[in-house]
Amino acid sequence: MKPDALLYPAPKGLYCQIGDFYIDPVQPVERALITHGHSDHARAGHGHVLATRETLDIMGIRYGEGFCGASQAVSLGETLVVNGVEVGFHPAGHVLGSAQISVRANGTRIVVSGDYKRRRDPTCAGFEPVACDVFITEATFGLPVFHHPDDRAETRKLLTSLAQFPDRTHVVGAYALGKAQRVIALLREQGYHQPIFIHGALQRLCDYYQSRGIDLGELRPATLAADEKQDFRGTIVIGPPAAFADRWSRRFADPIAIFASGWMLIRQRAKQRGVELPLIISDHCDWAELTQTITEIAPSEVWVTHGREEALVRWCELQGIAARPLHLVGYDDEGE
Amino acid sequence: MRAFAELLDRLVLSPQRNAKTRLLVDYFQTAPDPDRGYALAAIAGTLSLNTVKPAMIRDLLLERMDAVLFRYSYDYVGDLAETVSLVWEPPAGTVQSDVPLGAAIERLQMTGRADVRSVVRDMLDRLDTPARFAFLKLVTGGLRIGVSAKLAKQALAEMGGKDVAEIETLWHGLSPPYLPLFRWLSGEAGKPALSTPAIFHSVMLANPVGDGDLDALDPRDFAAEWKWDGIRVQLANIGGTRRLYSRSGDEISSAFPDVLEAADFSGVIDGELLVGGTTRTNRATRSFADLQQRLNRKTVNHKLMDAYPAFIRGYDILFSGDRDIRPQPFVERRAMLADLVDTASAQHFDLSPLVPFSSWEELDQLRAAPPDPVIEGIMLKRLDSPYTPGRVKGPWFKWKRAPYNIDAVLIYAQRGHGKRSSYYSDFTFGVWTVVDGKETLVPVGKAYFGFTDAELEILDRFVRDNTTERFGPVRAVRAEPDFGFVVEVAFEGINRSTRHKSGVAMRFPRIARLRPDKLPRDADRLETLLAMIETREST
Known part of the structure; x- marks a missing residue:
């Protein structure tokens, strides 16, 4: 069958007509399959949600227990049948619980990558390539400029700065789900065992990671009791990026603004945000990894979703691989 | 080169003077000679290097890269050196090793015109991404890191526990890579004696x-x-x-x-x-x-x-x-x-x-x-x-003396650089005159400062909403007698010019005020500017 008959972009997201389900829909639908817990992919209000245990738990933490009508947990590597369509969940290496979703019917198999990365991440299972006819890839960093450096060298920059500026508070902006925990885990791996202070928005997710056996060491809330005099100098504080502009950040002594994101590769991006110490740490593939993944999976067709589709489509054309952009709306890569 | 590249990256993003000084002192204390001396020269603007044209860098890249992919990349990043540093792919099997800054500079200084191309290509292959960026900034001659020579001297003074006036006095008698200077500052030798007579002495300013x-x-x-x-x-x-x-x-x-x-x-x-x-x-x-x-x-x-x-x-x-x-x-x-x-x-x-x-x-x-x-x-x-x-x-x-002022109309706008790269912040403005029997706006100058950040937002929005034509990075904006944007332009002097179509050239023009209250038809005329020149010439 033609792949378009199996899965196609509809206003609410990628839709499988045969199975009557959506993957990562951006509006409430009757039946949704969710790749991972980031809020642009996992929204509240669906009738029925199929996702990994971790993704369901994370959605519960973020939206409250009643985030959907009914939920069903699936394990990574597990295959099940939804209205006659074979559906599989495979590790994507993006954040805890993240999965690629494969969809097969009438001999045609499509893999939806969701968001994914190829690097080792101490906080989640690594990406596994899945053979398929159509590979639907994200393209958040789909430009030849993006080459993420080694993440350990990036966290080392933070430790160097801490030694160089011991009187300043090192305030790190990191996305609350995935990035924050990964940065903490990387710091721990490099022998930083001081307490790390976290913004309230990170508390429950960090607790959840710890409950799943991911050791983040001693975390303390970056809050003050009314009579406390502490000003956090010489410590590492982690909070969601938006908290920087907030009054929250005023309590810190001489803060040095740090941001952990793949976007920090571009100097102007860092400068515009007033970031003093950019840490180029991404939970997405860089250009080399995107193109290597396509080469490795060797699908007969590539569909490109959110991000910088045009460059990746151009690259596929140059390689003689059929490719087209899907122009899905509603996915926000800025939070990366 | 790697340590220098890291220093540049930190300096660019550190707004505090104290932090910049700390970074510089740490670098000067840890980097070896002659690297630190060349770094000092690059920062203080005393490095003499045959610079390379950006067009050549682009050519070198396009030898290897698809032009369309390059265009997407450059459009996104906005800075040529940065784009090239990021997309450059060394041939498979190239071993990347750090080339010391001093060695890189000395190699370039010894390279003849005919060999520059291959030397630059080879350096780009050997260096890693951050070092490649630093190298490209050096060879294209635009460091732009927000550190003045004065601040660099302050850091030297701090490094050696000296008074900055002592460094100032010596400064113009020394040259890159400043070996005697660093020996003195690190306590390994006495104060350098100046052998060159007729050196420059820092001037007194008001x-x-x-x-x-x-x-x-x-x-x-x-x-x-x-x-x-x-x-x-x-x-x-x-x-x-x-x-x-x-x-x-x-x-x-x-x-x-x-x-x-x-x-x-x-x-x-x-x-x-x-x-x-x-x-x-x-x-x-x-x-x-x-x-x-x-x-x-x-x-x-x-x-x-x-x-x-x-x-x-x-x-x-x-x-x-x-x-x-x-x-x-x-x-x-x-x-x-x-x-x-x-x-x-x-x-x-x-x-x-x-x-x-x-x-x-x-x-x-x-x-x-x-x-x-x-x-x-x-x-x-x-x-x-x-x-x-x-x-x-x-x-x-x-x-x-008080500056001159005129009201002029925005005609063209160009995107700024650096922090302003997402803003249309370089403005060409014009005044009215009769050309071929018709009232026409002729460009009389360009200004890219004088306005506040809030005013820049307003100007930028006007440009984006009223673009009539695009020429590369330049946009033409609507400028009609009853629709357009009037600005008050202040300038220090005005002269006749054969280089400009209008026949006049301003000195230090800047946008003194936005005049949303005025219509373009109320703006000044070229005759007013010519009269200013005549008044001056007749005194």
């Missing part, structure tokens, strides 16, 4: 007169002189070595052999470089536009020297013979300068005349109506002031 600055001051403590509209220079003749420097210490001797040849006295003087006749020859001083004919030249011929004779109008004297007289009071130095000028060539030297006055009000009136069109204001100098390098507040003031 602060602008601010509101109320003069209220507490007694006019009797000050001398006033005209501020001439040329370029400030320092002329040295020590032991027969003659040098002419700009106020920033760049040597410009080769463009002014006439002045140097006439400098048959011994000492160092400070003055204004001008063209035309001296007061002693009783011929008129000519405009800055005429002086420009002589500036930025490597050599100069007799025809040009005859058509645009250069001379120095003396302001001050730093050395009499080889005696340092900077600590002596202004009045005493001025008397020595007068004696020196008196015996020097009348065509090439005169003395900046003092302006007698008895009250600040009187001086203000004189400032508003100066007797010569080449005057741009008044200088005030305390009679007892020693000659102190740098801009110390108190002893010297500059009091500029």
Whole structure:
């Protein structure tokens, strides 16, 4: 069958007509399959949600227990049948619980990558390539400029700065789900065992990671009791990026603004945000990894979703691989 | 190169002066020679390197990369050096190793024109991404890291526990890679002895007169002189070595052999470089536009020297013979300068005349109506002031004549650089005149500062919402008699120009105010600008 008959972009997201389900829909639908817990992919209000245990738990933490009508947990590597369509969940290496979703019917198999990365991440299972006819890839960093450096060298920059500026508070902006925990885990791996202070928005997710056996060491809330005099100098504080502009950040002594994101590769991006110490740490593939993944999976067709589709489509054309952009709306890569 | 690249990246993003100093001190203390000396030179702008044109870098890249992918990348990043540093793919099997900064610079300095291309390509292959960026910034000659030479010197002073004035005094007698300087600062050797005579000495600068600055001051403590509209220079003749420097210490001797040849006295003087006749020859001083004919030249011929004779109008004297007289009071130095000028060539030297006055009000009136069109204001100098390098507040003031103002209409806008790369912040503006019987806006200047951040938001939004045409990075905006954007433009001077279509050229134009209350038809006319020039010329 033609792949378009199996899965196609509809206003609410990628839709499988045969199975009557959506993957990562951006509006409430009757039946949704969710790749991972980031809020642009996992929204509240669906009738029925199929996702990994971790993704369901994370959605519960973020939206409250009643985030959907009914939920069903699936394990990574597990295959099940939804209205006659074979559906599989495979590790994507993006954040805890993240999965690629494969969809097969009438001999045609499509893999939806969701968001994914190829690097080792101490906080989640690594990406596994899945053979398929159509590979639907994200393209958040789909430009030849993006080459993420080694993440350990990036966290080392933070430790160097801490030694160089011991009187300043090192305030790190990191996305609350995935990035924050990964940065903490990387710091721990490099022998930083001081307490790390976290913004309230990170508390429950960090607790959840710890409950799943991911050791983040001693975390303390970056809050003050009314009579406390502490000003956090010489410590590492982690909070969601938006908290920087907030009054929250005023309590810190001489803060040095740090941001952990793949976007920090571009100097102007860092400068515009007033970031003093950019840490180029991404939970997405860089250009080399995107193109290597396509080469490795060797699908007969590539569909490109959110991000910088045009460059990746151009690259596929140059390689003689059929490719087209899907122009899905509603996915926000800025939070990366 | 890697350590230098890291330093650059940190400096660019560190807004605090203290943090920048800390980063510089740490780098100077840990980097080896000659790397740190070359880094210092690159930051302080004393590094001489045959620069490479951006077009060549782009060519080198396109040898390997698809042009479409490059365009997508460059559009996204916006900076050529940064784009190339990121997309550059060394051939498979290339071993990347760190090339020391000093080795990279020395290699480039020894490379002939014909080999530059292959050397740059080879360096790009060997370096990793951050180092590649630093290297590209170096070879294209635009570091732009927000660190002044002054701050670098401050860091050196801190590193060695010295007074920054000591570094200033030595500075112009030293050259990259500054080995004796670093040996002295790290305590391994004594203070470097300067062997070069006629070195540049940092000049004394004045602060602008601010509101109320003069209220507490007694006019009797000050001398006033005209501020001439040329370029400030320092002329040295020590032991027969003659040098002419700009106020920033760049040597410009080769463009002014006439002045140097006439400098048959011994000492160092400070003055204004001008063209035309001296007061002693009783011929008129000519405009800055005429002086420009002589500036930025490597050599100069007799025809040009005859058509645009250069001379120095003396302001001050730093050395009499080889005696340092900077600590002596202004009045005493001025008397020595007068004696020196008196015996020097009348065509090439005169003395900046003092302006007698008895009250600040009187001086203000004189400032508003100066007797010569080449005057741009008044200088005030305390009679007892020693000659102190740098801009110390108190002893010297500059009091500029009020700027000119016109209302003009925005015609074109171009995206800015650096922090402003997402804003249309470079504006071309025009005034009305009749061309072929029709009312037309002719461009008369360009301005990229003067506005506040909030005003820039307004201008940027207007440009985006009212673009009529695009030419590369430039947008034409709607400018019709009843629709457009009027701005008040302030500028320091205006001259005739053959280079500009309108026939006029402004000096230091900036956007003084936005005038959303005015319609383009109310903006000024070219005739008004021409009249300004005529008024000036007739005084």
